[in-house]
Amino acid sequence: MMSMGRFEPPLLLAWTMVAAAFVFGDVQSLARTMVALSWLAFGPGLAFTRLMGITDVPVRLVLVIAVSLGLDAAISGVLVYAGIPSWELGMSVLLSLTVAAVILHLAPPRLNVRLGWEAATDVRGKLAEEPRQARMVEALLAGGTLADAAEAAGVSLVTLRRRLRSSQALRRAVEVASGGSLEDLENDPPLRESITR
Amino acid sequence: MLGDPRCLEGSRAVAQTAAEQELKTAHAPVLPTSSVVMRLLPHAQVWFILLLAAALWYASLDEVDIRLITDIGLVSQAPPLMLISFGILALGFTLSLRLQPASTLAPLAATLLLIATIHGLPAMVEDAPRFPTAYLHAGFTDTIAQEGELLTRVDARFSWPIFFSFGALVTQVADIANAIELQPWAAVVNNVLWLGPLVVIFGSLTTDRRQVWTATFLFYAANWIGQDYYAPQAFNFLLYLTILAIVLRWFRRPVVPGWINRVVDWLDRRHPELRGPMRATGAPVPPAVVAATPGQRAALLGIIVLLTGVSVASHQLTPFALIAAMTALALLRRTTLPGLPVLIAVLVGLWISYMTVAFLAGHLVGLLSDLGAPGEAATANVGRRLTGSPGHVFIVQFRLVMTLGFWLLAAAGAVRRFRHGHLDLDALALAGMPFGLLLLQAYGGEMLLRIYLFSLPFMAFLASGLFFPSPRRLSWPATRAMALVTALLLIALLVAKHGNERADSISADELAAVDRVYAMAPSQSVMAVVNTWGAVRYKDFTEFRYAQVAEHFLSEDVEALTAELARREAPCAYLFFTRSQQAAAEIFWGYTPDAWQRAQDVLADSGRFEEVLSTPDARVLLATPAPAACR
Numbered sequence: 001m002m003s004m005g006r007f008e009p010p011l012l013l014a015w016t017m018v019a020a021a022f023v024f025g026d027v028q029s030l031a032r033t034m035v036a037l038s039w040l041a042f043g044p045g046l047a048f049t050r051l052m053g054i055t056d057v058p059v060r061l062v063l064v065i066a067v068s069l070g071l072d073a074a075i076s077g078v079l080v081y082a083g084i085p086s087w088e089l090g091m092s093v094l095l096s097l098t099v100a101a102v103i104l105h106l107a108p109p110r111l112n113v114r115l116g117w118e119a120a121t122d123v124r125g126k127l128a129e130e131p132r133q134a135r136m137v138e139a140l141l142a143g144g145t146l147a148d149a150a151e152a153a154g155v156s157l158v159t160l161r162r163r164l165r166s167s168q169a170l171r172r173a174v175e176v177a178s179g180g181s182l183e184d185l186e187n188d189p190p191l192r193e194s195i196t197r
Numbered sequence: 198m199l200g201d202p203r204c205l206e207g208s209r210a211v212a213q214t215a216a217e218q219e220l221k222t223a224h225a226p227v228l229p230t231s232s233v234v235m236r237l238l239p240h241a242q243v244w245f246i247l248l249l250a251a252a253l254w255y256a257s258l259d260e261v262d263i264r265l266i267t268d269i270g271l272v273s274q275a276p277p278l279m280l281i282s283f284g285i286l287a288l289g290f291t292l293s294l295r296l297q298p299a300s301t302l303a304p305l306a307a308t309l310l311l312i313a314t315i316h317g318l319p320a321m322v323e324d325a326p327r328f329p330t331a332y333l334h335a336g337f338t339d340t341i342a343q344e345g346e347l348l349t350r351v352d353a354r355f356s357w358p359i360f361f362s363f364g365a366l367v368t369q370v371a372d373i374a375n376a377i378e379l380q381p382w383a384a385v386v387n388n389v390l391w392l393g394p395l396v397v398i399f400g401s402l403t404t405d406r407r408q409v410w411t412a413t414f415l416f417y418a419a420n421w422i423g424q425d426y427y428a429p430q431a432f433n434f435l436l437y438l439t440i441l442a443i444v445l446r447w448f449r450r451p452v453v454p455g456w457i458n459r460v461v462d463w464l465d466r467r468h469p470e471l472r473g474p475m476r477a478t479g480a481p482v483p484p485a486v487v488a489a490t491p492g493q494r495a496a497l498l499g500i501i502v503l504l505t506g507v508s509v510a511s512h513q514l515t516p517f518a519l520i521a522a523m524t525a526l527a528l529l530r531r532t533t534l535p536g537l538p539v540l541i542a543v544l545v546g547l548w549i550s551y552m553t554v555a556f557l558a559g560h561l562v563g564l565l566s567d568l569g570a571p572g573e574a575a576t577a578n579v580g581r582r583l584t585g586s587p588g589h590v591f592i593v594q595f596r597l598v599m600t601l602g603f604w605l606l607a608a609a610g611a612v613r614r615f616r617h618g619h620l621d622l623d624a625l626a627l628a629g630m631p632f633g634l635l636l637l638q639a640y641g642g643e644m645l646l647r648i649y650l651f652s653l654p655f656m657a658f659l660a661s662g663l664f665f666p667s668p669r670r671l672s673w674p675a676t677r678a679m680a681l682v683t684a685l686l687l688i689a690l691l692v693a694k695h696g697n698e699r700a701d702s703i704s705a706d707e708l709a710a711v712d713r714v715y716a717m718a719p720s721q722s723v724m725a726v727v728n729t730w731g732a733v734r735y736k737d738f739t740e741f742r743y744a745q746v747a748e749h750f751l752s753e754d755v756e757a758l759t760a761e762l763a764r765r766e767a768p769c770a771y772l773f774f775t776r777s778q779q780a781a782a783e784i785f786w787g788y789t790p791d792a793w794q795r796a797q798d799v800l801a802d803s804g805r806f807e808e809v810l811s812t813p814d815a816r817v818l819l820a821t822p823a824p825a826a827c828r
Contacts, residue, residue, distance in 0.1 A: 063439075
């Protein structure tokens with residue numbers, strides 16, 4: 001589910017519908033318990049973290065669980081304090097939020113409904129993958145050259161240069177790795193040379 | 198150390214070596230079948246060792262009789278085979294870190310095995326959910342589920358109710374009759390939930406995956422605190438770890454403040470032997486801060502605010518630990534979110550000011566009395582725990598020694614890493630800052646336990662530095678030492694974590710007795726207990742009234758006890774004596790089995806009580822005279 005790419009939204013929607021059917025159909029079986037517990041633990045978080053464009057699966061899993069449980073807890077608390085402690089309402093709100101987040105993700109990008117959260121995808125191809133970016137930044141942080149960074153990321157130096165020119169996100173990553181601004185970085189002759197060449 | 202050119206030099210060398218190795222791997226020629234087998238053999242060996250450990254542990258379970266455990270807890274019933282399985286597990290984990298190419302699955306499997314075999318052990322050998330406080334929490338959850346009410350004047354925890362309302366939602370949506378059904382596997386589930394954030398945190402502190410897994414394994418091997426049952430603190434520890442994981446991964450400043458550099462340089466000049474020739478050998482490459490777009494950062498910040506809000510509304514202590522941790526990072530300028538501690542403090546202040554008024558009205562003086570009195574807190578946390586039966590005193594002393602020993606291990610690891618040119622500033626700050634909580638209050642004598650828990654991930658990380666100060670391969674002597682240390686830790690964990698199990702375990706017979714009295718008792722009857730160990734109060738919290746009569750019972754003062762029950766003006770008053778209550782009285786207060794039995798007999802023979810239920814693990818007396826409906 002975590003890395004099923006374009007199949008994830010329809011699968012998540014299907015899972016959400018199955019969970020809703022079990023819960024509101026008042027099915028009394030172990031299957032309902034398993035489906036409901038797993039959906040409460042993963043469903044809402046999967047929908048919302050997908051909007052964030054985080055591709056590192058283990059890291060996303062951490063956020064998925066935290067967001068799911070956080071939303072479940074927050075909504076249950078709000079309902080109790082609002083004097084309407086209804087689990088049907090709580091579940092309905094969670095289902096609605098999940099479906100809304102999935103639809104938001106499926107909406108055409110030109111509607112710009114993703115709030116720019118997937119700006120990282122302006123880094124195309126292999127470099128769009130977070131682990132590669134992390135390895136690249138690690139190499140730079142260790143004092144490596146741009147060639148080291150490209151090698152660590154598993155792309156050619158030409159590709160990295162091109163992406164650095166076109167991608168603000170990547171330039172930002174390089175800035176963070178250097179611990180200063182891009183201006184500082186550009187004062188470093190070898191790097192400046194390799195970026196601007 | 199970051200910013201230290203000497204360190205960068207070493208790091209560059211390491212990066213280069215790593216890159217060279219990667220290139221070699223990428224361009225490696227196709228190996229003949231025999232070479233492939235030789236490469237896979239160590240992997241197969243590790244998996245065989247882990248499977249063997251699991252099989253031996255499972256086979257040893259038959260020999261554990263929970264009814265025969267003594268005051269030193271589960272270890273008194275642990276067969277030698279079980280202890281051997283822990284040693285084999287430690288060996289399997291250590292060997293998994295030597296695998297080439299590095300394996301993630303093997304150390305992960307070893308860690309999960311540790312969680313299942315030690316933290317999940319009670320669930321395998323006990324016939325009912327354990328731990329009295331879990332029953333009380335289930336009662337709170339049941340109250341919210343059935344009535345939707347917050348009984349803020351009955352118990353302080355209703356002023357921080359989000360965990361219980363969450364539990365109510367979960368039980369109703371998943372069609373679970375009572376939250377206590379979640380308890381048997383709560384320890385395993387909570388520990389597994391903590392695993393993800395822990396790996397992300399350690400991955401943000403080092404790029405050496407072996408150190409990441411060692412720190413993770415050590416965390417579970419040293420976590421004897423037992424705050425992993427069905428409780429707000431377990432849920433909040435997940436929130437605490439997740440928030441730290443987000444901050445350390447995405448909002449960390451990889452820059453060491455100038456004053457720390459100056460201190461290190463001064464140390465280098467004055468005490469060059471501290472780091473000596475090892476400083477140039479190359480520390481592990483400092484991990485990168487993962488780049489994020491402004492939108493991603495905003496979303497991550499939103500998650501932090503969501504999780505903080507839930508934490509503030511569900512637990513009294515965790516938000517203060519968060520404030521301490523974030524303040525440490527902000528003061529050292531190690532985070533790009535220096536305002537986060539202020540934000541959390543504002544949320545905590547608002548919650549306490551507006552949502553806990555009912556609780557504060559009666560407890561403010563008591564809460565403030567411990568403020569800034571660490572001596573009192575230390576006495577409450579250590580001195581007052583060193584009482585009870587000889588077996589229990591041994592367990593408390595064992596826990597103290599284990600705690601201090603693990604902290605020493607962490608200190609040694611930090612020094613070893615420093616000598617190899619690496620200053621683990623974030624880990625040091627986050628390991629030390631929770632101790633500031635001692636200034637707040639004693640927290641019912643549990644503050645030191647919680648401080649240990651909050652600092653444990655970072656203590657474990659520092660301790661892991663003892664074995665992996667540099668990226669070099671683990672030598673065989675170091676492998677043997679690590680296997681030995683982790684094996685001893687696992688056995689120590691069994692002793693320390695399950696040391697109170699004689700009182701903490703609840704038998705199915707006790708639970709059935711409580712259910713039978715619940716079924717026969719008219720509404721608003723009094724359920725009196727000698728102490729809070731037991732299953733009473735796990736459901737129908739508002740249907741009955743509860744009383745604790747330890748003082749009158751143990752002094753065998755029948756008149757005072759009957760007067761205390763009569764004062765409640767309840768239709769019926771039931772007095773529970775259960776196996777777990779007796780065990781708690783003997784373990785924690787040093788009562789003898791004879792004294793317990795004699796006090797029961799005095800009550801039963803006084804003519805003021807009538808026995809309505811007697812089972813092997815429970816005896817229930819009814820105060821007389823009582824209407825027929827009470828029986």
